Amino acid sequence: MSNTIGTIFRLTTFGESHGFALGGVIDGCPAGLEIDPDFIQSELYRRSPGQSKIVTQRKEGDKVEFLSGIYEGKTTGTPIGFIIRNENQKSQDYDHLQDAYRPSHADYTYDKKYGIRDHNGGGRASARATVSSVAGGAIAKLLLKKYGIQISAYTSQVGDVKLLKNYKDLDFSKTESNAVRCPDELIAETMIKKIEQVRKEGDTIGGVITCVVQNVPAGLGEPVFDKLHADLGKAMLGINAAKGFEIGSGFEGVKMRGSEHNDGIIPDPFPKEKGGVIFKSNNSGGVLGGISNGDDIYFRVAFKPVATIMQEQETINSKLEAVKLAGKGRHDPCVLPRAVPIVEAMTAMIIADHLLRNRSSKI
Amino acid sequence: MSNTIGTIFRLTTFGESHGFALGGVIDGCPAGLEIDPDFIQSELYRRSPGQSKIVTQRKEGDKVEFLSGIYEGKTTGTPIGFIIRNENQKSQDYDHLQDAYRPSHADYTYDKKYGIRDHNGGGRASARATVSSVAGGAIAKLLLKKYGIQISAYTSQVGDVKLLKNYKDLDFSKTESNAVRCPDELIAETMIKKIEQVRKEGDTIGGVITCVVQNVPAGLGEPVFDKLHADLGKAMLGINAAKGFEIGSGFEGVKMRGSEHNDGIIPDPFPKEKGGVIFKSNNSGGVLGGISNGDDIYFRVAFKPVATIMQEQETINSKLEAVKLAGKGRHDPCVLPRAVPIVEAMTAMIIADHLLRNRSSKI
Amino acid sequence: MSNTIGTIFRLTTFGESHGFALGGVIDGCPAGLEIDPDFIQSELYRRSPGQSKIVTQRKEGDKVEFLSGIYEGKTTGTPIGFIIRNENQKSQDYDHLQDAYRPSHADYTYDKKYGIRDHNGGGRASARATVSSVAGGAIAKLLLKKYGIQISAYTSQVGDVKLLKNYKDLDFSKTESNAVRCPDELIAETMIKKIEQVRKEGDTIGGVITCVVQNVPAGLGEPVFDKLHADLGKAMLGINAAKGFEIGSGFEGVKMRGSEHNDGIIPDPFPKEKGGVIFKSNNSGGVLGGISNGDDIYFRVAFKPVATIMQEQETINSKLEAVKLAGKGRHDPCVLPRAVPIVEAMTAMIIADHLLRNRSSKI
């Protein structure tokens, strides 16, 4: 099950960065959903390399080809198979890695686990594998649109450059207006400069993506182990380079008293719109006891600096001998800009899955 | 599946805080494991209320009764069913809640999801439900002991009182020596004072638990969606009051450059002990590409302040009318001390599950 | 997962025949279902030993105790935990088996699989373990009643005594009127005599149970692997002593031509009642392409003769030495009468699960 996510709305993926193709199967998407292929393709392009100076200049040709499950523009309820061909593989870029374990990459651990390793471009551990998740997420987004649910992720920190504004003070329509995908243009500019500087030094840098989900009905999420934020957390931590997840008040909230942290509830003067309640604050991040409360869901995901750097590093080869290694080829100096659509895609699949799961909560 | 965790080593739980009993079924534990009932019971007592002044004084009588799957002191490979009876339920303590939604509790969301709610003590959303996880985790710990794997969690922050030492400079044998379960006695004392002060004010406070897993073999964890740290993260975020999870460098690591963050590898002069490699640093937290690398796994879990406070709060009742509410009965001013064994238990089950899953990684 | 059945409506069971208790957890039952404890208990009594001369005279005290998930007589949506205590265990009846593998029992295979075996009464492999399924099935039946779905199983063959009538010519209300649970009283009498004769000879006999499910809406079942009849077949083959399953025309239908076998469709003159269609025949058994068509579902389950006989048999002990063995204690000469409620219970859980799964088939 390692390559499957979801209970009802389920995505199973396959593919290595330099194999013939990547792809997946979306099972459990309800029948009758109109599929907009342009929207799906545009989501894939948001994840593509080469879209700006601050991301890798590899060409990956992220063209998705749907093979089943769609008939006359609508889902049929049967599984949606899709592939994305690999092009421009340039795997000679990786010949120097054939026998060396790149520091902080999965080379060593895959070898230990499987006793065999496809060293080209990181194989299955490559960020390229997220292309299948973006395709699955795009279908999930189309489903969520039917319910008015809106997902907006953005880069909120790069290194020590941090966007301090609350998400409510941001204009999400500006997220796509700059290369780093930060809706505050001034901060975006600083972030971009930071990434360019790091890139020039042959180095890389980490950051944080914030994601906001609006208009989620109250009641999504399952008690105890499959809490909504636990499933969101797992999905985010499955993204390459993710090292942390926090929802609502998160790690900062631990310093608060209950009397400050608790979100008071007051009757809604316009009960039709919000289900009759207003939360005076939202430290919970839209989830109480693992179940959505109808308020905005927001969370943050920490990404470490990309492991492939152009500087020389100490490591070992498979004979356990010390070797020196420096990155070659075209790599991202910062994963954040291209991770924004991935965070959205994973979020969309989790929310879609819980939306469908919740259809069985009452008799 | 909402009440099941694990793929091969699986725990399914049931039970409300004030029903007849809680319990669960552990399925997939290999046959032939010696069961030490005293050890299991001692794990449950670590989670019990009433063990010190800084936790709730409720008596819960956490006596576990194993019903199946164990024969002549060993597991038989068949499911291990167990129950923990509820005693001293005092559910009149909750009569005032029958019609009111406690702020930042799951009352409102359960009602929205299910249209029905057992208001006694939080029902299924109560922290009492974690008792079943501790029982499951105790069995998992016995399994891990066979492989020399050691799990050590401790309270590393209460409010703004933070233990700054690296886990390597701590003596885990001291964790149980104080009421807050912090292995540094001086910091522990300050934490305890902080909690006592908060309790006197009828308030509550949050904190952070750090968990270290030592001696995990390289190779555990599955690529893409079931990464080892993604499953750990989900398990932690499923614990009551958890709002964040980070592994290795976590949220702090986003400020680092790749050249600082990468964990260099050097040959091991004593290759028998560590599998032939030494990592010069451990920013990864023992997991690379979602798979354990043989180094220590360590992560941190953020817990919000307990929602039940003795002070009066604004909220609404099920008729959506404004009401005032103050906590009654016996509640924890801080969830941390009792959450330490829960963090360990959830960790043990995830590691045990991946240990068994990994038996199929190679032909 | 070996001890769990179902995807949304899920039962996980535990328990050995001579341990402390058996039981299970029903997860995924929607909230708001009224629970009739008398009905559930009456289902368990239908499975109980000692109810007539043709079944075992063991006393098992099949009293079910619900521990969670029910509040003020209704399901709450949280897991329903339950136990059934073992009483009157008389495990000295099994001392002679401690070291011998009973022919055609699971003794040998459990030993090979687990390397350890609870020899008392067959342990987990005992038919006693089905008591948990009957409890789960009783809850499922209450759910199905809300949708007017009716499940009727009956003994249709004992040895060579076969009920030849079509199920449409039977009065299911008479099934419970006799000890063998055959709704045709004349045939029932012959079956009972056959069983009594076999019992006197210290021998056992097999038979067939037919099950009819009426009023199932069209659309239940999932394509390809989780076809409705595939899930029914698996559930039936999981019952102790089951060796075969056939739906609709089954094994007899292989002799037919397509022109005879195909079920013609004609418009329904009273379209409100049956969804607008009438099938001229029902060789399909109510399932087409794995999905219910709205017609009656009917299938047959073959049960082998009970393995425990009072006659002496050749076998070996765990040292692989030849030994002679004869049954002791109180055993069923024929599994059929008590298997009728088990077949119904398993059927109810499968149909309930697919009813809930189908809630996500359309947008």
Add this chain to the structure above:
Amino acid sequence: MSNTIGTIFRLTTFGESHGFALGGVIDGCPAGLEIDPDFIQSELYRRSPGQSKIVTQRKEGDKVEFLSGIYEGKTTGTPIGFIIRNENQKSQDYDHLQDAYRPSHADYTYDKKYGIRDHNGGGRASARATVSSVAGGAIAKLLLKKYGIQISAYTSQVGDVKLLKNYKDLDFSKTESNAVRCPDELIAETMIKKIEQVRKEGDTIGGVITCVVQNVPAGLGEPVFDKLHADLGKAMLGINAAKGFEIGSGFEGVKMRGSEHNDGIIPDPFPKEKGGVIFKSNNSGGVLGGISNGDDIYFRVAFKPVATIMQEQETINSKLEAVKLAGKGRHDPCVLPRAVPIVEAMTAMIIADHLLRNRSSKI
């Protein structure tokens, strides 16, 4: 999960008979397995149409293309994605079906379930979808070969032409020597004549496939719900047109006494070969209590006559009006010859899955 089978060795499939492509993802195949592409392709050709006069003359071009998970001829432990392009689709053959429900086909039930239907060639319900299972099964067979496990299926009945010999008296190497895949040449000839006659009449006929699995180690299968024969039964009943499954003595065995039916056990004079035991008979079909006993596993699968006949039949269209319908195009007069490799493939996947699951049975 409707399109996924297996717990550790898992296949997820997609694809309609007249879409762009079919395919699937094999997840959980251990790393290090040598892949023989010629063997896999030859398995697909065994299922292909057009291979003899008694099967459909459609050309389907069953060329499998592996996209991932294989590196330098060996599995890497990562998911194996594959596709089979559809060619020669001739979907105009199905224009007359656009608005009519073919009797005993899934047209009506898919429409009821999904509210939308791809009428071309049966869409997802087409037997063409089994091509993905054959690809998955071929990989499973390569895995089982490592353990010496051999799967041999054959046509044992066509209409009333029945092969009465015990499988032990057959030479399986002759199965592929004739068009109907029956290892007894004389009976095969009669079967072929029967099918040709039926085809000339524009009609179809059913039959039975027997499958024998040899050299399975004792211990495979899980207690209670995931019994080995229950999982085999589910897999077989998921094959198009399957209506029944029986293992060992099956439906005939119900007439036997326990004293006849029980398989006596005697010590093995050559204990190295068979694990120390010899079963004097094999009415159990190699499975006791749901777990393999080391003896041959054998079972039978009943297939109904193909629903598409060239004769005119009564049915209705989607407006619920009566219409007449006769088959057009190229269809199988009997599903059996091409179902033999499908039965083997599904069997191989189930055995492979349980082989891997059993790696966790003991500590």
